[in-house]
Every structure is written in structure tokens, then in C-alpha cells.
Amino acid sequence: MNIAIFFSGNGSNMLNIKNAVDEKKIEANIKVYICNNRNAKGIKKLKESRDNLIIIDHHNFSSINNWEKEVEKHLKNLEISLICLAGFMKILSKKFVKRWERKIINIHPSLLPAFKGLNAQKQALNYGVKYSGCTIHYVNEELDSGEIIDQSIVGISKNDTVSSLTKKILIEEHKIYINALRNIVKRN
Numbered sequence: 001m002n003i004a005i006f007f008s009g010n011g012s013n014m015l016n017i018k019n020a021v022d023e024k025k026i027e028a029n030i031k032v033y034i035c036n037n038r039n040a041k042g043i044k045k046l047k048e049s050r051d052n053l054i055i056i057d058h059h060n061f062s063s064i065n066n067w068e069k070e071v072e073k074h075l076k077n078l079e080i081s082l083i084c085l086a087g088f089m090k091i092l093s094k095k096f097v098k099r100w101e102r103k104i105i106n107i108h109p110s111l112l113p114a115f116k117g118l119n120a121q122k123q124a125l126n127y128g129v130k131y132s133g134c135t136i137h138y139v140n141e142e143l144d145s146g147e148i149i150d151q152s153i154v155g156i157s158k159n160d161t162v163s164s165l166t167k168k169i170l171i172e173e174h175k176i177y178i179n180a181l182r183n184i185v186k187r188n
């Protein structure tokens with residue numbers, strides 16, 4: 001299965017998938033890493049795999065539709081059949097998502113449908129929930145609303161901060177992303 005990984009920032013989920021593929025825990029080919037932010041910290045983490053990286057900075061495009069057109073040229077040439085959003089911080093257009101129906105998965109740092117959108121960890125702390133976690137889901141036309149593939153729970157203690165909660169959740173994100181991806185690849 002030919003996959004593309006989209007990322008925007010730190011790239012820990014991106015690197016986690018890359019490592020799992022390198023270690024043959026997932027039988028997929030990462031044909032391309034697409035980054036929409038030329039300053040993303042994750043770029044350096046790719047090291048020798050930067051050959052497969054394409055930086056398509058969204059600042060150079062007048063709209064998300066134009067950005068997507070450029071991206072899709074690469075996806076088609078490379079015969080991509082699954083897009084893994086791994087800390088990808090742009091909202092894809094409804095048209096793009098429709099064209100790639102059930103072919104895009106995303107990781108979100110809350111137990112959806114709670115705390116959609118940005119700063120999910122802060123939202124959870126502000127609300128005062130005692131448990132949060134992460135969700136891997138298919139991407140549909142509504143933000144953070146596609147079919148849930150898997151979730152993992154973390155407890156929140158009195159002393160937790162956005163930073164400590166983010167770290168706890170990331171550990172779980174990395175586990176469920178690999179499991180979900182492995183299962184999807186096996187089925188295809």
C-alpha cells in the first residue's frame with residue numbers, strides 16, 4: 001500500500017510511522033512526506049528520508065484549493081491510496097476530503113467527539129474532565145467528526161498542565177496510530 005504522510009510541525013507522529021514502516025511493523029511504502037510549513041521542526045527528523053519530502057508551503061498559495069491541486073499532482077503520480085495526517089494543521093477542503101473519502105486518517109488529541117479543533121488538551125483541562133486521550137479517525141467533511149477507528153484514554157491529575165497532558169497523550173497517540181495503520185494496510 002502506497003501511503004503519504006502530511007505533517008506541519010514537530011513530526012513525532014510522522015517519525016513514529018516512519019520508524020514502524022522501517023522496522024517492518026507495517027507493510028506499507030511511504031512514497032512521500034508532504035509538509036505545508038517550511039519551518040516545521042519535523043523536517044530535520046527525516047534525515048536521509050528527506051529525499052521523499054516535498055515541502056509545499058501554504059503561504060505560497062492563494063487558497064487551500066490551489067494548495068490541494070498541487071499536492072494532488074504528486075499523490076496521483078505516486079499512486080497514493082492512503083493519506084495519514086500526522087500533526088497536519090490545515091483544514092482540508094470538503095471537496096478534497098470527498099475525493100479521498102475513507103482514504104484519509106487523522107490523529108486528534110482528545111476523546112472525540114469531545115474537544116474538537118485546536119488546543120484540545122487545554123480545552124480538556126479548562127473543562128475539568130478527569131480523563132482525556134486521543135482518537136484516530138477517518139476524515140470526513142466535518143472537522144474531527146469522521147468514523148472513529150480507535151481511542152486511548154489517559155487520566156488527568158490535579159497537577160497536569162497543557163504540557164504534561166500533551167506528553168501523556170502523545171505516548172498513546174503513537175501506539176494507536178501504528179495499530180490502526182497496520183490494520184488498515186492488512187485489510188487492503
Ligand code: GRF
Pocket residue numbers: 007009010011012013014042086087088107108109170173
Ligand atoms: C498531536 O497531538 C496530534 O494529535 C495533533 O497535533 C499534534 C502533532 O504532534 N493533531 P506531532 O507533530 O506529531 O509531534
